Amino acid sequence: MTTAPNDAALAEAVYSRTLVEWANRALATDTTDGTARAALEACRHIAAAVTDEQGRLQSLLDTTRISAELRPASNGADQINALEAVVGSFDEARRFGDAAETAGYRRWEPWTGAARESFRRMSQVLTVAKPGDVTTVLNIRWTSASKLQQLPAVFRPNDADWRAVDLPSALWPLYFVTRPLRLVAERLRLRNRVEEGQLGPFLSTPASLLDALFEFAEIGPTDHVIDIGCGDGRLVIEAARRRGCRSTGIDSDPELVATARERVADAMLASQVTILEGDGETTDLNSATVVLLFLPADVTARMVPKLLSQLAPGVRIVAHEQHRISCPVSPDQTEVLLGADSVTVAHRWSVDATS
Numbered sequence: 001m002t003t004a005p006n007d008a009a010l011a012e013a014v015y016s017r018t019l020v021e022w023a024n025r026a027l028a029t030d031t032t033d034g035t036a037r038a039a040l041e042a043c044r045h046i047a048a049a050v051t052d053e054q055g056r057l058q059s060l061l062d063t064t065r066i067s068a069e070l071r072p073a074s075n076g077a078d079q080i081n082a083l084e085a086v087v088g089s090f091d092e093a094r095r096f097g098d099a100a101e102t103a104g105y106r107r108w109e110p111w112t113g114a115a116r117e118s119f120r121r122m123s124q125v126l127t128v129a130k131p132g133d134v135t136t137v138l139n140i141r142w143t144s145a146s147k148l149q150q151l152p153a154v155f156r157p158n159d160a161d162w163r164a165v166d167l168p169s170a171l172w173p174l175y176f177v178t179r180p181l182r183l184v185a186e187r188l189r190l191r192n193r194v195e196e197g198q199l200g201p202f203l204s205t206p207a208s209l210l211d212a213l214f215e216f217a218e219i220g221p222t223d224h225v226i227d228i229g230c231g232d233g234r235l236v237i238e239a240a241r242r243r244g245c246r247s248t249g250i251d252s253d254p255e256l257v258a259t260a261r262e263r264v265a266d267a268m269l270a271s272q273v274t275i276l277e278g279d280g281e282t283t284d285l286n287s288a289t290v291v292l293l294f295l296p297a298d299v300t301a302r303m304v305p306k307l308l309s310q311l312a313p314g315v316r317i318v319a320h321e322q323h324r325i326s327c328p329v330s331p332d333q334t335e336v337l338l339g340a341d342s343v344t345v346a347h348r349w350s351v352d353a354t355s
C-alpha cells in the first residue's frame with residue numbers, strides 16, 4: 001500500500017468515526033492544515049444535514065401518530081448521513097417504514113414473498129434509505145422483540161435459507177423447517193450452494209466526491225469505465241461527462257436501471273454511456289479499463305480478488321466505502337476523499353501481469 005502515514009491515520013479516523021477529534025488534533029499542531037479544515041467542514045455539513053432530516057422525520061412521525069425515539073445514528077452521526085429510530089413494535093416499524101417511503105425513502109429488502117416476511121421478522125431492523133446528492137439511511141428498530149427473535153442464532157433462518165426456496169408470503173414460518181432441512185441437505189451434499197443475488201442496497205456516491213473519485217481512479221478519455229451496481233447511473237454519467245470516457249453501468253434493480261437510462265437520455269450521453277440490467281457478478285467485464293465498486297465492504301472484499309484474477313493487466317479496480325474493507329489483497333493506493341458534505345475512503349488495485 002502506498003498510503004502516506006498521515007493518510008493512514010486519517011483513514012483510521014474515518015473507520016473509527018473519530019474524524020472530528022483527528023482534525024482538531026491536527027489543527028492544534030498546525031492551524032493551516034488544509035485536510036483537517038476540510039474534514040471539519042465536511043463533518044459540520046453532515047451533522048447539519050442529519051439534524052434537518054431528523055426534523056423532517058419527526059414531523060412525519062407526528063402526523064402518522066407513531067411514537068418513536070429518533071436520533072442521529074449512534075455510530076458517528078457527524079460523519080455519516082444516518083439516523084436511527086426505536087419504536088415499540090414490529091407493526092409500528094412497518095408503519096414508519098411505509099410513511100418514510102411516501103417521503104422519498106426506499107426500503108432495503110433484498111427478498112420477496114415469504115423470504116421477505118421472514119427477513120423482516122428476524123432482522124430486528126427495518127432499513128430505509130433516501131437517495132439524493134447524499135443518501136440518508138434510517139434504521140428503524142423495535143423494542144418488543146418477538147419470541148422468534150429471541151431464538152438462539154442457530155435456529156434463526158438466514159440468507160442461505162431465504163435463498164434456498166421461494167414461497168408465498170403467508171408461508172414464511174416454513175423457513176424454520178427449511179433451515180434444518182437445508183443444513184441436512186448440505187451435510188449430505190444433496191444440494192449446491194449457490195451464491196447469487198443481491199450485492200447491496202442502493203446508496204449513491206455523494207455528488208461532492210465525484211471529481212475526487214475520478215481523479216483518484218485516473219479516468220481519462222480512452223477509458224471504458226464499468227460500475228458494478230450503478231444505481232441511478234450517476235457515476236457512469238458523470239465519468240463520461242467530466243472525463244470524456246466511455247462507460248457502462250450494470251444494476252440488477254429494474255427500477256434503478258430505468259431511472260439510470262432516463263438520466264443518460266436526459267444528459268444526451270447515449271453514445272458514450274450504456275446501462276445494462278443484470279447481475280454484476282456474472283456480467284462480462286472484459287472491455288473494462290476501470291471497474292468501480294461502491295458496495296458493502298464485505299462484498300467488495302470478496303469481489304476484488306476475483307476481479308483481479310479475471311481482468312486484463314493494467315485494469316484499475318477502484319472501490320470506496322466509509323467502512324474498512326478487509327480485502328485479502330492490499331490495495332496499491334488508499335486515499336481519504338473529502339467532499340464539501342461527505343467523506344469516504346477510496347482504494348485502488350491494478351491488475352498486474354502476474355495477477
Ligand SMILES: C[S@@+](CC[C@H](N)C(=O)[O-])C[C@H]1O[C@@H](n2cnc3c(N)ncnc32)[C@H](O)[C@@H]1O
Pocket residue numbers: 197198199200201202203204205227228229230231232233234235250251252253256278279280281293294295296
Ligand atoms: C451502493 S449502490 C451504488 C450505486 C452507484 N454505484 C453509486 O455509487 O452511486 C449499490 C447498487 O448495487 C446494486 N446491486 C445489488 N446487487 C446487484 C447485483 N447482483 N448486480 C448488479 N447490481 C446490484 C443495487 O441495486 C444498488 O443500486
